[in-house]
Amino acid sequence: MKYFIANWKANKNLNEAVQWIDKFLTLPLRSDSAKVVVCPPYPLIFPLKEKIKNTKNIYLGVQDISSFEFGSYTGEVSAKTLQGLVEYVIIGHSERRKYFNENTQTLFKKTQLAKTYGIEPILCIRDEKDAIPDRVQIVAYEPVYAIGTGNNESVKKVLEMKQKLNLPIPYSFIYGGSVNKDNASSYLDSSEIDGFLVGGTSLDPTEFFKIIKLG
Numbered sequence: 647m648k649y650f651i652a653n654w655k656a657n658k659n660l661n662e663a664v665q666w667i668d669k670f671l672t673l674p675l676r677s678d679s680a681k682v683v684v685c686p687p688y689p690l691i692f693p694l695k696e697k698i699k700n701t702k703n704i705y706l707g708v709q710d711i712s713s714f715e716f717g718s719y720t721g722e723v724s725a726k727t728l729q730g731l732v733e734y735v736i737i738g739h740s741e742r743r744k745y746f747n748e749n750t751q752t753l754f755k756k757t758q759l760a761k762t763y764g765i766e767p768i769l770c771i772r773d774e775k776d777a778i779p780d781r782v783q784i785v786a787y788e789p790v791y792a793i794g795t796g797n798n799e800s801v802k803k804v805l806e807m808k809q810k811l812n813l814p815i816p817y818s819f820i821y822g823g824s825v826n827k828d829n830a831s832s833y834l835d836s837s838e839i840d841g842f843l844v845g846g847t848s849l850d851p852t853e854f855f856k857i858i859k860l861g
């Protein structure tokens with residue numbers, strides 16, 4: 647079973663999200679080999695949830711959560727609020743580290759809160775120097791120079807990174823950075839790589855599906 651995680655980032659409005667999912671649901675997804683996780687901006691979660699309620703193997707995730715549990719934190723979206731709405735949360739994406747100054751301590755708190763509220767963290771790391779909190783079961787290796795540039799990292803280098811991480815518990819190791827239908831098979835051929843975090847290519851349901859079909 648491979649993960650195919652769509653990270654829409656700050657893209658799409660309500661109409662575009664509905665069009666995306668309506669199209670995606672017409673495509674013949676094989677539920678035994680792919681676990682699809684769609685991570686839209688927060689306001690689009692609920693309309694997508696309604697659309698997928700009778701489908702198998704399509705899950706929802708968010709791209710971040712608050713490091714506060716709940717309370718007087720204007721503008722924050724907490725794990726408590728998200729409980730029951732999403733199954734996954736991306737934590738520590740390099741864009742959050744860069745533009746929102748997220749540090750290790752914040753990311754550890756977010757991971758802990760996600761776990762407390764039954765939301766599975768997808769922890770992004772840029773390299774082996776980024777700390778991985780205990781209990782994380784999905785690690786996404788996303789080298790910064792590969793994100794949105796068309797310069798995907800070679801499978802060899804991705805596997806070398808996995809070796810360096812040397813994580814003690816069973817975990818899923820996924821790759822992200824300029825994944826598309828032309829380069830996806832080489833990673834999928836490796837039993838050591840458990841799927842993808844896909845940005846740009848996931849914005850088009852047909853292109854995203856072309857990657858999934860290779861799995």
Ligand code: PGA
Nearest residue numbers: 793794823824844845846
């Ligand atoms: P990309 O983004 O597929 O557009 O390179 C990946 C990511 O940032 O998660």
